[in-house]
Amino acid sequence: MSLIPIRPGAQPGGGRAPGPAAESERRDAARNRELLLCAAREIVEESGADALTMDRLAQRAGVGKGTVFRRFGSRAGLMMALLSGAEAEFQGRFMFGPPPVGPGAPPLERLIAVGAARISWILEFGELARAADASVYNRFDVPPAVLWHRHLEMLLREAGVTADPWLMASALGAALEPELLLHAVGVHGIAPERLAETWRELVTRVVGGG
Amino acid sequence: MSLIPIRPGAQPGGGRAPGPAAESERRDAARNRELLLCAAREIVEESGADALTMDRLAQRAGVGKGTVFRRFGSRAGLMMALLSGAEAEFQGRFMFGPPPVGPGAPPLERLIAVGAARISWILEFGELARAADASVYNRFDVPPAVLWHRHLEMLLREAGVTADPWLMASALGAALEPELLLHAVGVHGIAPERLAETWRELVTRVVGGG
Numbered sequence: 001m002s003l004i005p006i007r008p009g010a011q012p013g014g015g016r017a018p019g020p021a022a023e024s025e026r027r028d029a030a031r032n033r034e035l036l037l038c039a040a041r042e043i044v045e046e047s048g049a050d051a052l053t054m055d056r057l058a059q060r061a062g063v064g065k066g067t068v069f070r071r072f073g074s075r076a077g078l079m080m081a082l083l084s085g086a087e088a089e090f091q092g093r094f095m096f097g098p099p100p101v102g103p104g105a106p107p108l109e110r111l112i113a114v115g116a117a118r119i120s121w122i123l124e125f126g127e128l129a130r131a132a133d134a135s136v137y138n139r140f141d142v143p144p145a146v147l148w149h150r151h152l153e154m155l156l157r158e159a160g161v162t163a164d165p166w167l168m169a170s171a172l173g174a175a176l177e178p179e180l181l182l183h184a185v186g187v188h189g190i191a192p193e194r195l196a197e198t199w200r201e202l203v204t205r206v207v208g209g210g
Numbered sequence: 211m212s213l214i215p216i217r218p219g220a221q222p223g224g225g226r227a228p229g230p231a232a233e234s235e236r237r238d239a240a241r242n243r244e245l246l247l248c249a250a251r252e253i254v255e256e257s258g259a260d261a262l263t264m265d266r267l268a269q270r271a272g273v274g275k276g277t278v279f280r281r282f283g284s285r286a287g288l289m290m291a292l293l294s295g296a297e298a299e300f301q302g303r304f305m306f307g308p309p310p311v312g313p314g315a316p317p318l319e320r321l322i323a324v325g326a327a328r329i330s331w332i333l334e335f336g337e338l339a340r341a342a343d344a345s346v347y348n349r350f351d352v353p354p355a356v357l358w359h360r361h362l363e364m365l366l367r368e369a370g371v372t373a374d375p376w377l378m379a380s381a382l383g384a385a386l387e388p389e390l391l392l393h394a395v396g397v398h399g400i401a402p403e404r405l406a407e408t409w410r411e412l413v414t415r416v417v418g419g420g
Contacts, residue, residue, distance in 0.1 A: 134344075140393050167408040170394065171385035180384050183350050190377065198377040206412065209419030 033071050033081075036061055040082055049131035054078070079132035080142065086125045087144040093117065094151055107158035108207045114151070115199035118176050123185065123192055126178035133178065149173055159207040168206065175202060243281050243291075246271055250292055259341035264288070289342035290352065296335045297354040303327065304361055317368035318417045324361070325409040328386050333395065333402055336388035343388065359383055369417045378416065385412060 039061040043052045054075055058065040072078040099105035100113035122129065133139040140149075153169035161168055174180075176199070184190040249271040253262045264285055268275040282288040309315035310323035332339065343349040350359075363379035371378055384390075386409070394400040 138393070138397070140390070141397065163411050164404060164408050167394070167400065167404060168411065170390065171408055171412050174384035174387060174390050175381035177384060180350070180380065183348070184377070184380065187348070187351065194374060194377060198374050198381055201373050201378065202381055202416065205416045205419030209415030 032063075032067075036063075036068065036071055037081060040078060044082070044128060049079070049127045052078070052131070076132065079128065083125065083128055083132055083144075086121070086128075090117070090121050091144065091147060107155045108204065111152070111155045111159065111203045111207065112200045114155070115176060115203065116196040118148075119181060119192055119195050119199065122176070122178045122181050126182050130178040130182060156207070161207060172203065172206065175199065242273075242277075246273075246278065246281055247291060250288060254292070254338060259289070259337045262288070262341070286342065289338065293335065293338055293342055293354075296331070296338075300327070300331050301354065301357060317365045318414065321362070321365045321369065321413045321417065322410045324365070325386060325413065326406040328358075329391060329402055329405045329409065332386070332388045332391050336392050340388040340392060366417070371417060382413065382416065385409065 036057065040052055040057050043056060043060060052075075054065055054068045054072075057078070058068045061068070068078070072081055093101050094110075094114050094117070096102060100109045101117050103110075105113070139145060149169055152173050153165045156165040156169055156172075181195060184195060185192065246267065250262055250267050253266060253270060262285075264275055264278045264282075267288070268278045271278070278288070282291055303311050304320075304324050304327070306312060310319045311327050313320075315323070349355060359379055362383050363375045366375040366378055366382075391405060394405060395402065
């Protein structure tokens with residue numbers, strides 16, 4: 001596969017006045033970015049997330065390594081860009097989607113359902129999420145992780161867990177970390193249903209045992 | 211600092227018949243290993259665990275990089291060697307030490323106490339444990355992690371948690387991972403007592419809520 005070559009002088013954020021040329025450059029840049037993301041997804045599908053390096057992506061897409069760095073900043077930035085669509089879809093489900101994952105069900109039901117949904121999500125995207133976790137400096141403070149933690153905290157509060165719900169959300173959220181779940185499934189052959197069932201036991205006991 | 215130079219031909223496991231010379235080589239090798247571990251501890255104390263690389267250790271100890279690799283195999287092996295003393299001491303406490311961390315107290319009391327002890331341990335050695343986690347391929351299957359997981363599982367069983375105690379131990383153990391706890395303390399300024407209190411809440415609810 002090949003990409004539209006970046007035209008000389010087409011620097012993102014360069015101070016030129018907008019005009020038809022600048023507009024067309026922006027379109028090219030957006031398209032190049034999408035094509036790079038496609039190539040990155042292909043690498044992940046073929047060889048796993050650990051195989052996705054800036055070098056390999058540049059080679060696959062037939063562009064210079066500098067172009068890849070200009071588009072994504074770093075390997076972590078590339079991972080985040082790849083994940084962001086899947087994360088946004090998942091966030092949409094728990095914030096605005098139908099119950100019991102979305103609003104409208106009792107908080108314990110929502111906790112149980114969102115954990116089960118997260119487990120399925122991780123089994124689909126977790127290889128990428130795990131690699132992204134490993135390549136950012138502070139994986140707990142990236143926006144999707146913060147939003148997810150806050151969501152668990154809110155559900156715990158609504159369910160009446162008033163003793164330090166922020167820390168309790170962090171402790172419970174740790175049980176749904178991609179690395180842990182992928183290890184349970186991949187190395188120990190644990191069925192996804194068993195993971196969801198243990199999550200149900202865990203949050204039911206935490207909410208009910210106060 | 212400098213080390214006893216490795217004598218030419220003194221290969222560990224070389225097939226020569228044991229004798230006074232081989233005996234003396236083994237003593238030198240053990241001493242060199244201890245001196246390398248001392249140098250490694252100094253680097254960690256001065257600059258943190260992430261600064262401990264095979265290159266830097268070789269430079270600090272005044273030996274070739276090959277010597278460092280021969281002694282420890284890899285950076286992960288070096289981290290494990292550094293941690294093993296501290297891990298062994300901690301294992302001794304929960305397996306053979308006085309109650310409530312050691313045997314003799316009721317299982318829930320032991321769960322609460324061993325979690326609090328683990329939190330203190332992580333605040334002392336966790337920087338090293340975190341770096342070791344990041345440098346081994348499968349951090350969940352190294353012997354100290356397996357022993358720790360089995361210990362939590364056994365306490366849960368004794369406390370009457372019969373629904374999948376293996377997975378429940380894995381979920382609860384995730385709340386005591388070095389990376390998570392060091393982030394809570396280092397980035398969010400959470401007091402260690404709050405961590406221990408949340409652990410107490412968590413295991414009390416899990417054990418009591420069945």
